Amino acid sequence: MTTTLDQLTQKEPREAAPIISLQNVAFQYPGAESMALHNVHLTVQPGEFIAIAGTNGSGKSTLCKCLNGLIPNYYVGDLSGSVEIAGLQAANETVSSLSRKVAYVFQDFENQLVRPTVFDEASFAPLNYGYADYRERGLRALAMLGIEHLKEQWIWQLSGGQKHLTALAGALSLDPEIIIVDEPVAQLDPFHARLIYDKLNMLNKQYGKTIIVIEHHTEFIADYCHKVVLMDSGTIRWIKPVQEALSSIDELAARHILPPQVTLAVRDAEAAMMVEQPDNRLYPITIDEAVRYFESRSATPAILTDAPCDSVEGNAETSPSQKPLVAFSNVSYGYKTITREIHPVIRNMTITFHEGDRIALVGNNGAGKSTLLKLISGIRRPNAGLLEVCGHLTKQASPELLSDFVSYIYQNPEEMFIEDSIRKDVEYFLKARGNADYRPFVDEIIERLRLTPLQDRDGRLLSGGQQRRATLAIGLAMRPTVMLLDEPTASLDAASRREMTDMLAQLHDHVKTTIIATHDMQLVAEWANRVIVMHQGQVALDTDQRSLFRHVAVLEQAGLIAPQITLLSQKLGLEPPCLSVAEFTERFTGGQISSSNKSQWSKEGFTIGST
The missing domain is CATH 3.40.50.300 (P-loop containing nucleotide triphosphate hydrolases)
Incomplete structure (x- = not known):
């Protein structure tokens, strides 16, 4: 040729x-x-x-x-x-x-x-x-x-x-x-x-x-x-x-990275039912893939509908006779625009927060969540109405006085660094208040939040996630009665996210009320006992985390999307929908999930279903 x-x-x-x-x-x-x-x-x-x-x-x-x-x-x-x-x-x-x-x-x-x-x-x-x-x-x-x-x-x-x-x-x-x-x-x-x-x-x-x-x-x-x-x-x-x-x-x-919730749900269900899982197993990673997987299995909707219905509308854990730690009474707040008109941010709000509340403030960007936290901390003062925090009217109390009771962790972490090292920033409030024996407590906080290797670094030079952990340490060192956190889980890996909630739980003797403004709906589903949906400066809904996801119209209005596992539950027709991977797996397998599997997940850095 x-x-x-x-x-x-x-x-x-x-x-x-x-x-x-x-x-x-x-x-x-x-x-x-x-x-x-x-x-x-x-x-x-x-x-x-x-x-x-x-x-x-x-x-x-x-x-x-x-x-x-x-x-x-x-x-x-x-x-x-x-x-x-x-x-x-x-x-x-x-x-x-x-x-x-x-x-x-x-x-x-x-x-x-x-x-x-x-x-x-x-x-x-x-x-x-x-x-x-x-x-x-x-x-x-x-x-x-x-x-x-x-x-x-x-x-x-x-x-x-x-x-x-x-x-x-x-x-x-x-x-x-x-x-x-x-x-x-x-x-x-x-x-x-x-x-x-x-x-x-x-x-x-x-x-x-x-x-x-x-x-x-x-x-x-x-x-x-x-x-x-x-x-x-x-x-x-x-x-x-x-x-x-x-x-x-x-x-x-x-490495403290959480796979998609639906991926964990398939993995855990197969492990519970002793399905062989080869090393190169490719799992469903999207909701649609998971829906097809579970619909092809033999479980019937009747098996999947049994679930705890332990929630009611509103804050069920609060006693009506209990004096609130934070009380809004017809509070409004706004700022002047360049035309000198008042742009309203909080509109005629009346609401109370009590000891034992774990509150998630949710809503779309611009709903007024961060402003609400700043009003409680005293950084902002109402244009109208009365706001009482730990027995003090914020119109009459300085932010310095309120800081003895309220710790506010900013959304932008770099705003909380004033010293040239993380350790100095964590110690700052305790030293300013004359606490003599603060070092062991600071050591504990820094160690728990994995900041020991970073404690001599300038916080402004750290990664975003490291900055979040450092600001949490600063806030916790203040031993507050009311803890305010603005988007605390943004940029955090799974380990830091777990350590944050663990630390809050360990400080329950000091922190009586925790209020978190967040877009993290997984945190809302698994941590909060009270959820307040805000829209255009007003309370659109005050409920518990399980009832929240039944209010479809409110969720759409506030730009909220349920966690992946909750959406999967809804697509499979489960009522009430699941709030965690653990709950979904328990219901799907009829309680077959093994304690050995749970301990394996705990060793790997997060409890099964903690996503």
Whole structure:
């Protein structure tokens, strides 16, 4: 057979060059005893949707800051290895030049909003780069995200979800090839969290953008991502397709990463019924996959409907004669706008909180949850009405006086660091109040929250999850009567989340009432004994956690989505729906779950069904 010249010169199809290539990358922060990154090798192809997972402090954010030049141009330290981004050697580039290729939306996205209106923000980057079409670029970015109708809105008027999209639009206006989002859902209500991921999915599929997210919430990883990069102690342990990654339950558990609730439900049900589980077993990772799995099994709805009905509307545990620790009486609060009109945030609220309450404040961004906490702490004072906290009217009491009774942990953790080390921050209140023997108590808190290796570090230089743990330690050191926490589980890995609730339980002699503003519906389902749904500054519903998920209209109005296991229960027709994996497994298997299986999960870092 004769070979022609054309055949000799014809080339085989070549795989596209990687858009990100890291080879043997290492980095160490100044003053740190250990490497933040070491021996990191990573290749990402154009158009991939990648999740980076790992425990707090594993190096996720540090890795991503190497991709846009923040390391080493802004965060100085010892960097070695090769970082190539879209054909550019990052070592030869600046943050400015790399921003044309890489968009970065930070976990604290509000801090990167620098202009007064949405359109100004979206157009700001191309204007500063000297693009003549900067207006068109800004409008195009807003249109891509479906928020062009907000272009004339002031930034301070936006909800959290709208601010997040605006920050993303500002980054998109330079038409980057890579979009990195650090903890997309950490500060958002469930509805807006899903909306952000829908927009990222659209940018990936319709516009071919390479998407990288740092994420603890594996249910979002399951629904949207292609691959998972697992980080551990500053290096990459493995890179796997998403279903294989989330089916690696034992490995994830050992690193305090919770697989999707539906994945755990299948795993636990099979273990209880002695179904053989090979090492390479691929489990359902989405609700729809789990519905098909359980519907194909022999369990009947009749078996699945028996469940405790121990909840009633309202706060059943409170005695009517008990004097409340916190009492709102026709309280209203608002702030002046630039037109000097009052923008209402809390509207004519009357409600009481009692000893023993474990209260979850839920609702969409902008509902008034954080403002309610600030009113209780004395940081804000009512425009109208009376608010009494631990026997003191807040109109007459200073925040300093109230701090003897109330500990308030901010939503943005960096706002709580005033010293140059975590230990000094934790000790600050006790020393200021003249407590002589505070050191053993501080030692205990720092050890329990896994902060001992970090206690001499500046809190502002820690990862987001480490900052959350540090602020919790600061608040607990105050030994408060009323503990207020604003989004305490945002950015926390499973171990830190469990330690937080364990610590609160251990301090029940000191903390009489705990009020948490949260978007974490799993925490609501498993921790709270009272749930207050807020909408537009008012109480839309005051109930218990099991009754909450029956109020479909209220949930939709407040932008709330039930936990994955609750949604699975509802799709399978279970009434009442389950609140935890343990409850679901117990009902599905008729109580066959074994104590040996429970102890195995406890050893791996979280109790079965604790997700």
